Structure formats: C-alpha cells, structure tokens
Amino acid sequence: MKRAEVKEKALALWENDRARLVFEQPFIGMLAMQLELQPVVDGALPTAATDGRTVFGNANFLCRLSDEDRLFVLAHEVWHCAALHHLRRQGRDTVRWNHAVDYEVNGLLAETGMTVPKGALYRRHWRGWSAESIYEVLPEDLTDEGRGRFRDRHTWRAPSLGRSDPDLCPRPDERIWKGWQQRVVGAWQQVQARGHGGRGIGRLPGVMGSLVRSLTRPQVPWQTVLRRYLVPRLDPGRRQWTTPNRRYLSRELYLPGPARERVDLAVAIDTSGSTQDYLPAFLAELRGIAGQWPDTRIRLIQADADIQSDEYVTAADLRPEMILKGGGGTDFRPVFEALKSDPPRVLVYFTDGFGQLPGRHEVEALDVVWVIWRDTITIKCRYGAVVTTGQPLSLWQ
Template sequence: MRQLTAVESRIRKARTTLLLDHPFFGTLLFRLAGKETSSVETMATDGVSLFFNPAFVDTLAASELVGVLAHEVLHPALQHHTRRGNRSPNRWNEACDYAINPLVLDAGLSLPKGVLVDKRFRGMSAERIYNLLDAEQNDKAGDKQSSRGSDDPVAPITVGGIGQVLDAPEPKFAEDKDIAEQARDWQIAVEQAQTLSKIAGKVPAGVERSLFAAAEANIDWRELLRRSWSEALPADYSWMRPNRRHLWRGLYLPGITRDGVGEIVVAVDCSGSVNARQLSLFEAEIRSILEGQRPERVHVLYFDTQVHKTDVYSYGEPICLTPAGGGGTDFRPCFHWVEEHQVPAQMVVFLTDLHGTLPEEEPDYPVIWASTGSLRASFGQVVPMRAA
C-alpha cells in the first residue's frame, strides 16, 4: 500500500473534519477523487475529480484548507460544472466564487485572505452575477480553458480564486455517464447530504436558498414565458384545420385555431428594479412572441406608483420599450388603467421585481409576472428572470 504524502495526509484530515463538523460539505466531498497536479495553480473540480496543487495546499493553514475544500465541493453541488454553456470560463469562475464564498463563511469556515466576496452579489445565482460583472473581465487568460475531461486540466486563472470549476467531463466510452446523468447524480447526492445534515442539526446557512436559486437559474425563462403566454391565451378547436400530426395514422382530429388575439397589455416597472440588459432581453422575447400571436393591439404601460406613459402598437408594429418614471412600485394603477380605458385585455404581462403593492382582488384576465426578483405573487404566473 502506497504511503500518503504529507499533502495527501493534510487533505484527508481536512476531509474528516468536514465530515464530522460540517456533514453537508463532508458527505459530498467524498464523491470527488483527489488528484495531485501542477497544471492548476490552486484547486479545481469537474464534479468527478478534485485536482490540487501541492504547492498551493502548503500555503494554507489547517482551517483554511477545510474551508477551501468546502468551497470546492459547492461548485458541483450547485451544478456550476454543468451550467457554464458558452460563457467565458474565467468570468464564470469569478461569478461562481462570488456566489459560493459567502456560503462558506456563513457556515463558520475560514478562507484565505483576498477571496472574492462582494455584498452586492449575496444570494444571487452565478448566472446573474456573471451578467452583472464588468464586461472588461471577459477576455482574460482563463478564456483558454482546456476541453472537457482533459487528463491534464488547465483551470481558468482568477484573481482571488482559490478553487476553480471545470466543465463536467464528456463521456469517452459507452459506459460513461453523460452530462445530464452527472448532474442528476449530484442532485440526488445533495438531497441526501441535506437530509443527513438536518438529522445532525448542522444545515449550513443559506445553502438551501442557493440550491433553489441554482435550480431556478437552470430554467429557460424564455421558454417558460412562451409556455405561460400560450396557455393563457384563448384557443379553439376546428375541423376545418385537422391536426396534421395525426394524419399519417389515419386519424382526423380537430386542430387548434389561433387567428390572432385581441388586445395585450405589457406593463414595465420603472422604479429601478429592472436593469437595461433585462429590459432588452424582455423586449426581444416579447417581440418574437407577438410576431407569432398576431394581437390586434398592444398597450405598453410605464409605471412606478402611477402610470406615467402609455404607448399603443397595432398589429405588425414592432414594440420598443422606453421606460419613464422612477420611485416606488404600486401595481394597482395598471389594473385601474385597464378598467378605466375599457381595454378588453386578453392578458397583462408585467416586467418587475414584484416589490410593490398588489390589488386585493385578482382580475378576470390572465396575468404573467416576468420577475427579476425572488418574490411570489398572490395570483398569476410568475416567470423568473433573475438569471437574465
């Protein structure tokens, strides 16, 4: 049996400390196989292996090593290794570290000096933090990350980084698990670790909220908005347009008819709760949806505690959102405006963070809340845009 090196012994001792004192982190950490390497400056994980540079480990005090290991295992626990997409590896690592480090510190663990912590990002998902970071950080050395599953990994170099996240390895053989399977395995492991830590009475502060935010960030808000929109609009069945999906089977079933809808109301919260990027993304998606739905008329309301401005677009006119206002938020004036102007609204769609006063009674038309915040509404369908 091979004798452990001094660094390996320190890591084993730190793993044991986590398992006893912080079972959530400790249980998950045993899923990662330790691999010594000099190709990463600090530590890195792809959700399968824990790569560590012995020179870096030697710089850490015992308590800091425990904290860095907890930091590292949070990357796959929050699915950071499967959620990067086409984002810059370097900037993605920054965003992930900003999301993780407060959780480690709130759990009473120690981290080395100079780690990435910013109170602006507390409670945010890595996706939202990524979008808020300065675009100038996008083109640094870490953008040349090695491909998935490399035997000699190259982790992005991040100022203040102590443990990087690599993409989950692509399967090389038929028996290997694909990315989706790896993500599911970690989800199950996290649920089991949560159960174990609850039994021990040692659930780390803020982790459950971050796990929820991570799951929500995986939802494509565009698809959810389209689905909610489609479900809310009236449709009818007609034998004049048979359902072509079933014709090949000799079944003549009625098809759905959508010859355009009536009037739609889009309400934009101008209290400062929606940033320029979110406004632009929302506008582009609304335009795309409207092209397919062909509404007779679209009313756009700009409001805070009152409706400051309205625009009307007829069928075929592309909408252009130009916010006006500022201050608090009260949703009731929007519903009053619809009633006072006798608009036969097929639907009202809000772009807001949902921080405001809602009417006591639900209107008799569908309401969709494209929400940039974390609140829930007492009625209507909430489409989370927090990661946008």
Template structure:
C-alpha cells in the first residue's frame, strides 16, 4: 500500500530532523508512528513506546511544526517523564513536563504549533522544579496526550484524555502478545484497534515497564548525544541539559554523609601508654571535633521547605560526626545576626532572623571566613549556584549542594535534584 499524504509528511519531517538536528532525529527514529483513533488522541500522543497521531491534526500543521511535535514526544521519552512523576498529581506533572520540553526545542530553532505551553520564567528548569510553581487549579492544556500514565483525578484538557479507569480496563480486550519470533513493535501491541479506525488508547505502563523503558531511553539519549556531538550539531540548552542528565545521580544526603564521615578525625592511637597501665599496647579511640561551616543561599530561589529539610539533615549528620556548626545565611550580604553557632550537642534550628530575597553573591561568606581567621574542616554551600564567586579557591574543602544545572568554578559539586 502506498503511503498516505500524512505518512509522507511525517516521514519528511523526521528526515529533516535527522539531517538538521541529528540528536532529536535519532530519538524520533526510536518511536514507531501509528495513526490513532480520534476519540482519545486529539493531537499527538506517546506511551514511551510509540508516536500516535491524529491525521487531521497533522494535516493542519506546517512541516516545521510537524518537526516540533515529533521532537516534543521524543524528548518526553528521552527525559523519562513517564517514570519521574511519583507522588505528584498527573495534570500538574503533565503541564510541568511540557513547560520543561518546549523551551528546549524553541531554543534549538524549532517552530512550535499553536497551543504549545511556553513560560519564560520556566526556561532552563526541570519538570520537578517547575511542578511546585504551577497552581493547583491551573486549567491549561498540554499540547499532546501523555498516554503512559494512570489518571489520579478527573481528566482535564486534551492532555488528560488518555486516563483509563478500572471500568475502562475491564472492558478492554485482552492484550495481544507478539507471536513467536515476531518483534515487539514498540507500542503497537498495547494499542488495540478502535471501532472507528486507528489505534486505541494504549494501556498505562506498569512500574516494571517504566523502569525498563527508563534505562532504554537513557541509553538512547546518551547514544544520540554522542552521534550529534561527533557531527558537531549539538549545543546550547540541549547540550547543557544532556550533560546534566548523564551525570551520576546519587542521593545528596548519602554523598554528604560519606564526605563528613571521611573528614571526621576519629582514629585509633597505638601510642605506648604509661607503664602503670600494663604491658599490653591496645588501640584506643581518639576523636576530635569537626569545625563545619554551613552557608545557605537566601536569595529567593531556595524555598522555605527546602531550607527546613536541609537544616534538619545537617542537624542529623552533625550528631553522627561530632561537628560544631557555624551557620552563615547569605544573599548578596550576610544575614543580620550571622554567624549562628551550634555546638555538637545543640540542635541546629533555622534562625528566625533569616531574611533574603536579594541578589546572590558567594563572596561575603568566604570573606567572613578569611577575616575570622578560621580554617574549617569543611564548608558546605546550599545554593542554585547562580551568583558571584570568589576569584580564588580557599585553602579548605568546599562542597556545593546545587539546586539546578549551574556550574561551579571550584570545589566539589553535588546535584540536589
């Protein structure tokens, strides 16, 4: 059967992506394309296995806009949005994912179709960072249908129409498995034919499927990025995002605890004791107190809840390693009343005097340490890393706990999200 005009248009858009945007083109190639029934797919959709489209919607788009919508679905998959929602409400999460994806594509020179969600304030942010900024009653509509997830509330907007209730699942025909030796067509086995023609809504992914697909898509992301970099066609926001995603993502609490434990000066001494203590030399544990400086960015980008969680974590770790904590809240200047000091036996609590919201400079913290003549065992800075850094690295270890994707010029950087 010869291809339809819509199939030809999609193939042309995909080919242009492969030639002009090899990173995005390589990802789009991983999604088989299926015409979908119009009762559930008003525009386009993905279940992390395939690309579903409404032929009437594709017909109304230009070739440039078709490239955008193909790349839009592929990025949802490559960023594992289908596996990162966790406890979050689906509607707000779907909006956050669109707000995270669309600016990346626009910055890469693609043309969005009408209805694409774009908010300048969300540029450069991950879906997790955008989610709490979206109002609970936001009635915005996503550009597409995220068909990989289960609804947790009544559908709202065309981006929510793929949710299946228990009744829907009971009425669905049994899922067909591929015949022996037949390859899995990436979503085709999950989407049953609809009565009116086109693929029906695919079943939401199970937790095991989410985990498996997340690994597959991360491998595809890394492979596509490598090919594009070799071709010299990967840069800007997409390159920074990929670099951020491919960094080892270990829990910051674990990394900080490990670092503090290694820094703790607990050791065994084999010094010869007094003769009055006997003839045997047995090891004795000697322990010295750590001097720990904690700096907190109060410029406004760090939320109150995040500050509370961070301070509570520091308090818990401090008790394990016998550390005296000096707390230095700072935006463009040190907070009034700083420093705040806590002995190892004292609970670290958030000072009521903490105020901020101004610009960001890291210089006042390091200047205060130098002026005070202190040589701390460790300085930990909780920040988004968007501010003025001292020109010279200090003569003591520094850990930056960074919320966001910004880089640091020196010290050890630990990713918070």
C-alpha cells in the first residue's frame, strides 16, 4: 500500500475512533475534537505523539492495531493534554517523568473502563495515583525503551531531525499547553450541561476530578480586593432599628444597631469571540465573588459588541454548567451605557482587554475593577493596578 493510501486509511480509522470517544466518553471525546489528527509514515515517530495542537500517529502502526488498542492510543494522547503533563513536569528527569505520566494516563483510562493493551505501562495498585506520586517511587535507572511497544513521544527535539514525512511537523508552544487548562474546564462544563439534559456524562477519574476542581476554583482573593473598594463606601455610623444593638438587649433596651452591609455590585463579562477560551475561568472567578455574599443579588451583564444578557443573580444561580451568551466583536461602551441610569458602587469587568473603549470620563464615573485575562491575570481599578499575577497592563496603552 502506498504512503498516501495508508495515511488515508489510518485517518479514517482514527476519525471513527474520535467519534466513538464522543459517544462513549463525552468528556475526553469533546477534548479530542479540539485536536487535529495527522497520520504520518516516518521512522522518527514509531507510535504516536502530540504537541497540544495535533495528534500525530504512525499510519502503519495504527493500521496494525485492533480497534480497541487504536482507540486507547488516541485517548492516551488526549489525556496527556487534558492532564497538563507538559506543564506539570517542572524540571523533573525526562525519562522518569515519561514513565510516570504513562502510568497515570493508563490508570485514568482503566478507571473509565477501557482495556489497557498488553505491553503498555500499567499497575493496578497505582490507579488513582498522580504522576508526581508515581515519579517519587520509580527507580532512577530507567530507559525510555522500558516503556514498551506503546511508548509515545512526549518531547520534541530539532524540527528536522531524522524526519522524512513533511506532515510530521510538531509546533510545541508553551501558550498552547497553558490554554489546555481552560479547554479542560470548558469541556467539563459542556458535558455537565448535556448530562443535565438527560444524557450520561461518563465517568471522570479521580485524578482528573481533582484537576478540574482545582481549575474551577477562583484564583483571586475577591474578598480582599472588593472590600478595599466597598467598605469605604459603607457608612460605619449608620444605624437601623431592624438590627437591634445587642449590647443593650440584656438591659431590656431596644436601641438601633449598625446597619447591615449592603453590597451594590455589578459584574460584566466580555463574551466576545476572543474570550471564548477564558469563559470557564471568568465563571470560576464570578462564583468566587458571589460566594462572599451568597444571598446578595449581583447584577450580571454579558456583552460582546452589544448586551447579550442583563439580569440579577445570586451564588445559587451560578451553576458550573452555565452557558454564557456571545461570540461576536467587543465593545465595552454598551455596558457603561446600561449602568448610567442605575450605577453600582463597583463594577467588575472580565475581559481580555481588546475592544472599543468608552471615554475616560464615562469610566471615571464608576469604580471599575478591570480583570484582564491574557496569558496571566491582571487586575486594575480605574487606571491603577490593584492585584497583579502577571505584568501590569493598561487598557489604554
């Protein structure tokens, strides 16, 4: 069979495998749909590999495998991306780490009910262990060949080293791997939403469950950030009869006590096309904000080039599977226009910072906390930095 024919056959088989994953394992199948499939005929790649954009597979190797083993190989590569193995290595020895992540991935797949092929790294008693824990108990004198006939490529050297098939063109990029954090959360939220519609969502193994939970936790100390702007606007001397002063109740004196804190907060989410990868993170941070005042109604505005939704929500309304509306261009002005008639004490605006800005005088009429998401998080109030997890960034630069 000619090279082009075997590659075409392998691609058809792998595309069928991916469709099967979507049906049988919706979470990992949804992630598989975000990767290109590229069979190659090249001795530099005897099995399979991924660079975070594309899954490469040796076409002859794939065509020789049984349907179950070939499905396993595809799921194995997708799990490497989903489990963020490239980001988690952090200077560990490459060969030991390659063994550890294969043990973790194959254990994850076994937990979902898939059969681990003979010759692949797998120990039943390590199921549920993280790659970091497995790494610590592995011997130091391992060789890459010890990973068996299913060993895949986890690292890439010089792009032209020993490659004869031009389709074997990996493009490793740190930004692509970082983007998988939001892909994982987004896929989990979509699968959860579909599951609430009556469709089974599949089993999420323990290690991945822990990873998803960590990625959906807010990263910003919102109580500290927002109280810095809310508290000065509260009247500490204000009293009200509905909150009696407890110091005098024992003397049978009913005197007014301090007024309860009233949180007047609006949150705007930029739902434009350029922020789609960030929306799961935006939701996680929004839940972090609402969790500080669970019973308080927060005005939530979803907007791209126009207002897509304007409603009041509480923490109970912000479900993980909530789907945001948008996908168009970006214009910040409609949000500020909508708030003119009933301005909040503080507006928190989640965005990537790209869009049509209102005039400074319109922004200065409100206390605005800009939460700017790109590769890192930068938080600014008006034009001065509040909390920064990356380099300071100005919308007006």
